[in-house]
Amino acid sequence: MQFTKLTTVTIAVAAALALSACGKKDDAAAPAGASAPAAAAAGGDTVKIGFAAPLTGPQAHYGEEYKNGVTLAIEDANAEKPTIGGKPVTFELDAQDDQADPKTATQLAQKLVDDKVAGIIGHFNSGCAIPASKIYSDAGIPMIAMATSPVFTAQGFKNTFRSMTSDTQQGSVMGKFVVDTLKAKKIVIVDDRTAYGQGLADEFEKAVKAAGGDVAKREFTNDKATDFAAILTSIKSVNPDVIFYGGADAQSAPMAKQMKRLGLKAPLISGEMTKTPNFLQLAGKEAEGSIASLAGLPLEQMPKGKEYADKYKARFKTDVATYSPYGYDATRALIQAMKDANSTDPKAYLPVLAKIKYSGVTSSNWTYDDKGDLKDGGITVYKVEGGQWKVMQTIGGGAAAPAAASAAQ
Template sequence: MSHKLLTISCAVAAALSIAACGKKEEAKPADAAAPAAAPAAAGEVVVKLGFAAPLTGPQAHYGEEYKNGVTLAIEDANAEKPTIDGKPVKFELMAEDDLADPKTATQIAQKFVDAKVNGIIGHFNSGCAIPASKIYSDAGIPQVAMATAPAYTQQGFKTTFRSMTSDTQQGTVMGKFVVETLKAKKIAIIDDRTAYGQGLADEFEKAVKANGGEVVKREFTTDKATDFAAILTALKASSPDVVFYGGADAQSAPMAKQMKRLGLKAPLVSGEMTKTPTFLKLAGKEAEGSIASLAGLPLDQMPKGKDYETRYKARFNADVATYSPYGYDATRAVIEAMKKANSVEPSKYLPTLAKNEYAGVTSSSWAYDDKGDLKDGGITVYKVENGEWKVMQTIGK
């Protein structure tokens, strides 16, 4: 799942082949994952939750899995036959494909406002969530985004909340980890110039330097590139101990392959958008030894992770990849705030969402600070061993 604010594009990789989307990781197509909602019963209040993420293109596997978590949360909430302000309510999902494109994201945001949705889950990409957040703020609609860019919650909006920890924490943890744990002295950094990729790389660079490491090379690419030979050849000359990449698996996977083919012995280290089944599939045997961080605990160590994993697989006939538990908790946190405030009106439940504590799948104390950042959140570091992501260490928990 994160910096130049609105001018930085999030990943729009239409030039890549659909094969790069990692179809194996995708759950079901949008229509199959979320069946048509049943008509509201007489006297039932319909509560609309907007959802936006990339649902087509090279990032579709992120968006679809994220959406599945939101869908499951809504289905679970409706199964409880909730009442708010003395009236039965039915939660409905209004899902939109923002194409991982900032302009499309703002158009969708206005569409949600015009539709008078009661809350927003999304957007997925920081470069989409940031420009859309101004529209939601102006309308007073709470937004719980997967965005991890520090800038998302630094705008001063009272309506912005996160589903995952900020890159300030993740970058800081990983910068210290490569210097102190991996004993790397010379570090090279590449980012994709998106709000997420550059932001994570910036925080990582600060932490490397603060912990006594040397950044021997800083390069950048785009979120559409697949050929990194020139960049990697330049990095090889500086003999780095680690190559850090800020960006998505559509780039980090071919980068890992090309690093091995060029004889770069340094491991590839990256963030949560690399810690995916798709990365393993695309990088193949060259994925071996790659390292990635992910917010929170491993699924089997999450407070309700094992139960969630079982129910998710039964519902979608797919394994949990990365983002769906956080989408689930974001949705349930909004719903619980509505129930506690006894209102579905954004202006009335917003203060409750900001102060409430929810016992979720990913955390037993899902709660926000005064900026909308999650208070509780460790970072888990994973390494590819024998073709699988294996836990190396959980930090900051």
């Protein structure tokens, strides 16, 4: 009986090992558009691209849309049946949920390194991307993040790149816009104390002061708050012309509602994490008159914006919100660098990525400076009118000037 059990176990283990070995061979051999067995015969490789963003919690809508753009880029790349290093390759997404939490982000960064991904798209939040970037840098893995904090690319790492303009660019544009275009005299600033929210607010404040504006008051909250009665009551005594908020729509939407209910006439002004369909839904009629900036051109003015919008809707049965075109371009730029270097080895294609010249959805001139910041980055200012985000003004990025007509209204 003991012999029979031992024999059975031995056979089972041997069978499991054989199946495992076959699985690894098939996984590594899948070329674009082929089944695993056919791919093994073709001698292709599977190349993992890591992705990290909030996929659960109050910021999940950002992460899911961002991920959709990356997914679409990988599907499009695989449909082209790419060959790198003399072998057909298929790209595979390794998506992780960092929950917009820095501690979780660093744990996932190590997991993605251990998964042997060839490159990283993400993280979404600056507070996650900054600590995670050290882990990827130590492993020599390139990352193209949505993070907008200036700190992200100021660390001296060679592996960090952006897919949007930084808060330095965005904050400086909005600070000047509020003083020069909106003619605001008394400006109040509130931020959520995250790397993104505080960083954007800091850059905005610098620009306001440089343009000759007056920051009458500065307050802060956190990225979990929804009750702003105390802060807004304090702000009301200042009688501000505008209130700038650095943070996400989960806070800016209830803030906009509470501002109106307290009788504050100043418009809410914020960054790209407020310029979302989610903000409009959460704030309802109190969203009216709110203003937000977003890196890059409006979707309809992007070089391949309409084509992308149609393809995105056909694939995901919903409209583009904010971030997916940037996730798409970041992924295609990463893959192009691999193809140009004729290698998926991060050490081989990293210097090629640093000098990439890519023509994509969001920009026809996707190139980086020596820090990893995009050279060709514009900023668009939007205002909620009739329950919709409408373009007020587009600055830089190859845009035509006269989207500014409604700015003076």
